[in-house]
Amino acid sequence: MTEVKYLNIIEKKRCSGCTACVAVCPKQCITMQADEEGFLYPVVNTTRCIQCSKCVKVCPYTDSEFTNKPEKEELSVCYAAYNKNEEIRYKSASGGMFRVFADQIIAEGGVVFGATFDKDFTVEHTYTETLEGLTAFMGSKYLQSRMEDSFIQVKRFLREGRKVLFTGCACQIAGLKRYLKKDDANLICIDLICHGVDSPQIWLDYLHSLFPDESVKSVNFRDKVTGQDNSSVCIISSKSMFCERGRNSVYFKNWQYGMFTRPSCEICPFKSDNRVSDITIGDCWGFKKIAPEMYDDKGLSSMVVHSEKGKTLFDTVMHQLSFKETLIDDVKLYNSDYIRSNAFVHSRRKAFWKDYHQHKKPFEKLLKKHLEDSKTKILFKYIKKVVRRCLLLLKGLPN
Helix, strand or coil, rough: CCCCCCCCCCHHHHHHCCCCCHHHHHCCCCCCEEEECCEEEEEECCCCCCCCCHHHHHCCCCCCCCCCCHHHCCCCCCCEEEEECCHHHHHHCCCCCHHHHHHHHHHHEEEEEEEEEECCEEEEEEEEEECCHHHHHHCCCEECEECCCCHHHHHHHCCCCCEEEHHHHHHHHHHHHHHHHCCCCCCCEEECCCCCCCCCCHHHHHHHHHHCCCCCCEEEEHHHCCCCCCCCEEECCCCCCEEEEECCCCHHHHHCCCCCEEEEHHHHCCCCHCCCCEEEEEEECCHHHHHHHHCCCCEEEEEECCCHHHHHHHHHHHEEEEEEEHHHHHHHHHCHHHHCCCCCCCCHHHHHHHHHHEEEEEHHHHHHHCCCHHHHHHHHHHHHHHHHHHHHHCCCCCC
């Protein structure tokens, strides 16, 4: 078999766009380019490529100790928790856990990496060295973030001996670990319980459909004006404001059903017990069973600590939290995104993109056409949920 000398993405389900290949290339001949769905993929300039194969070897979709967690390292101490700072908690998507960890790293002279909206309200990864800079990283952003040179910057700060907190999706952290080739003592990685990332292209079309002649000033995907359990997407423009409960949004329903999530999210191998992060945070769904005494609809997080580094950081900030130790099985049961992305190949996905590229309908009508919350689909979802719970019961997990 001929050895593969450089990346050539053929199967898009096996590329999360983490940019480890871009960062490792000694000739800087790999660029991230958007495909017809708006997702970024690495493209190699073969005329400049020296065929060193570093881009192939660094890919997190190949087996490695940095993307496959040894069973003996699994710690999995779980908590239901929220930040005691009520202002931060309210502004956060769930319990404000990111801020308590990030504040500590900044207080120790460290650097925090996270996702933020850019001037066009797509999402990019960047870093901050100040408490003020952390505000932009707060709140959920369901889009594919552009990593830019984040991996290279992480390595630079670590070489300077500084602590680094890197927050992102599990696939991004897997790529970072592959690029660094070691688990640096000063690096703390926190991944988010992720449903799958949305196409930046579709997101921009959605914004334009809402505000065709106005400039957007702010976006909040999880505004708690109606509580955490029934949060709203609120967008403020130069002239008006749009606010709609997420569960009623035709845009978010299409995203939840996998209509325009990244293909790799369907088969994400970096979830469940194979997370190579130090801490995982997400919404505490199932709170009525897990921690009913803690839930007040202001924000409650589930948190899973995977490593001794993560446990040390948690112990340092625990006085700033209200928390209760819980079970990993409850996290898996009530938030299935911990195990796998709920994104799946929707039966209408190909038809949606065909209509989209042919511009057969105005954008809002296109979303409504391909959503079609029919009784049949609702029944299918219910049956799937029942079957999954039955399988968990057969495996001895609590119902």
